[in-house]
Amino acid sequence: MEWGEDFEDRTDSGKLVVGIVGMGYVGLPTAIGFYNAGFTVFGIDSSESVIASLLNGRNPTNEPTLEDRIPSSTDERWNITHSFTDSIPKCDVVIVSVPTPVTEERRIDAKFVREAGHSIFSNVRNDSNTIVILESTVYPGLTRSEWFPIVDEYGLKMGTDVEIAYCPERYNPGDPVHGINNVDRVIGSTNPLVGQSLVKLYSKLTSGGVHHVGSIEVAESSKLIENVQRDINIALVNELSMILPKLGVDIEEVLDAASTKWNFHRYTPGIGVGGHCIPVDPYFLIDQANERNSSLELISAAREINNHMPIFIAEEIVEILETAGVPKNGRRALIVGWSYKPQLGDSRGSPSKDLAEVLMSKGIEVSSWDPYVPKNQFSEGVSIVDEVTEVGGYDIVIIATAHEEIANFNWEEIAENMRNPIIFDGRRCLDINHLSVMGWHVEAVGMPRNQ
Ligand code: SAJ
Numbered sequence: 423m424e425w426g427e428d429f430e431d432r433t434d435s436g437k438l439v440v441g442i443v444g445m446g447y448v449g450l451p452t453a454i455g456f457y458n459a460g461f462t463v464f465g466i467d468s469s470e471s472v473i474a475s476l477l478n479g480r481n482p483t484n485e486p487t488l489e490d491r492i493p494s495s496t497d498e499r500w501n502i503t504h505s506f507t508d509s510i511p512k513c514d515v516v517i518v519s520v521p522t523p524v525t526e527e528r529r530i531d532a533k534f535v536r537e538a539g540h541s542i543f544s545n546v547r548n549d550s551n552t553i554v555i556l557e558s559t560v561y562p563g564l565t566r567s568e569w570f571p572i573v574d575e576y577g578l579k580m581g582t583d584v585e586i587a588y589c590p591e592r593y594n595p596g597d598p599v600h601g602i603n604n605v606d607r608v609i610g611s612t613n614p615l616v617g618q619s620l621v622k623l624y625s626k627l628t629s630g631g632v633h634h635v636g637s638i639e640v641a642e643s644s645k646l647i648e649n650v651q652r653d654i655n656i657a658l659v660n661e662l663s664m665i666l667p668k669l670g671v672d673i674e675e676v677l678d679a680a681s682t683k684w685n686f687h688r689y690t691p692g693i694g695v696g697g698h699c700i701p702v703d704p705y706f707l708i709d710q711a712n713e714r715n716s717s718l719e720l721i722s723a724a725r726e727i728n729n730h731m732p733i734f735i736a737e738e739i740v741e742i743l744e745t746a747g748v749p750k751n752g753r754r755a756l757i758v759g760w761s762y763k764p765q766l767g768d769s770r771g772s773p774s775k776d777l778a779e780v781l782m783s784k785g786i787e788v789s790s791w792d793p794y795v796p797k798n799q800f801s802e803g804v805s806i807v808d809e810v811t812e813v814g815g816y817d818i819v820i821i822a823t824a825h826e827e828i829a830n831f832n833w834e835e836i837a838e839n840m841r842n843p844i845i846f847d848g849r850r851c852l853d854i855n856h857l858s859v860m861g862w863h864v865e866a867v868g869m870p871r872n873q
Pocket of ligand 1: 591592593594595600648649652656688689690691692693694695696697698699700762763
């Protein structure tokens with residue numbers, strides 16, 4: 423029987439056992455997706471608290487789309503464990519979704535990928551042809567350079583004991599429309615037959631298209647440039663938001679006009695680019711270029727522009743307070759939004775942190791409101807506000823994250839409690855005219871200064 427026929431039959435019948443290593447934002451919805459598709463699943467994680475939450479049917483992530491979707495651990499098809507020994511030998515496929523953070527020197531830290539490789543390959547059975555798939559975002563070549571030596575170290579034979587593939591995770595945290603169950607996927611593999619078989623398997627997970635794109639490196643590169651392109655596009659509107667107001671035009675009006683062109687892609691200027699994907703992934707490519715004595719000018723410049731945005735915005739805020747004649751001593755600012763994006767409680771890489779730090783360095787007292795974010799994620803020195811209408815005495819409100827609730831705030835009541843009713847819309851998410859009528863002095867990113 424040619425490789426793959428049996429695998430594809432068992433994919434169709436659901437008689438495959440799928441292991442997922444790393445039960446986080448990506449691994450957990452992936453495990454639930456394959457469980458719901460009828461497969462037997464082993465969810466493997468090194469964190470005792472994650473294991474405990476899952477065994478109790480609780481969502482261990484801040485991902486709202488996973489609430490009430492954790493299967494019961496009494497079901498023999500849903501196996502949660504920290505033991506690779508108890509799980510890997512029973513798996514036909516092992517999917518790895520572990521963090522790939524960037525170091526202080528802005529280089530990828532592949533330790534979690536390496537550790538997962540050792541834990542998995544040391545438990546793969548001979549002749550099992552276990553397929554091991556990396557989903558974490560890496561630079562082109564990392565899967566091969568990190569895992570192939572480990573496969574050799576354990577004396578495993580590629581194509582007999584083990585196969586390796588790469589399928590980058592693609593989903594938008596907090597966005598049920600672009601989730602694990604409906605986004606298109608790409609697969610790269612050492613063995614084309616394996617790639618084709620995995621197309622069938624992932625088609626059980628997502629209603630989106632699944633594409634075998636060739637080598638592992640092609641798939642690794644695809645994911646990286648998807649996020650690099652997004653970072654560059656956001657940097658463009660952020661840079662335009664610094665110059666257009668000086669030319670007397672509001673960037674949002676310009677973007678409205680430009681968006682009438684069929685192939686203009688619209689992005690929104692903001693206080694910066696946060697998260698653990700977009701501001702991180704470009705450094706993986708920059709680092710690889712540096713290692714080869716070539717530099718990526720545009721990609722690096724985009725990172726610098728986006729990294730600088732919260733500092734630029736903080737300087738704007740100080741200028742606005744100066745112009746408004748707010749005394750230098752005792753200035754108070756309220757930052758609305760601490761999460762890096764709306765409707766999510768994740769402050770990893772959030773530009774709100776940099777904004778707060780610069781404002782405090784200029785002697786401004788900073789408070790923040792964001793009910794999505796756990797209280798221990800706010801920076802030291804920042805006062806946490808639970809109800810915006812219950813506080814007052816601020817000189818400026820800064821919109822840092824466009825949470826939907828903000829549009830329904832009682833802005834009249836808030837204005838009455840302000841020491842100076844000044845608002846800075848850092849995400850261009852509010853009705854500026856409506857606020858002005860209420861007596862707010864409105865400023866915004868990308869908008870000419872309100873004299
Ligand atoms: N941002 C802007 N202006 C924009 C768009 C985003 O300032 O026009 C800012 C956001 O406020 C945020 C940051 O950029 O601080 C990142 O926003 P994002 O919408 O890209 O959200 P992420 O980081 O959650 O990106 C995820 C990524 N998913 C994965 O890596 C698995 C990314 O690949 C997706 O492209 C992105 O979702 C998406 O498609 O929305």
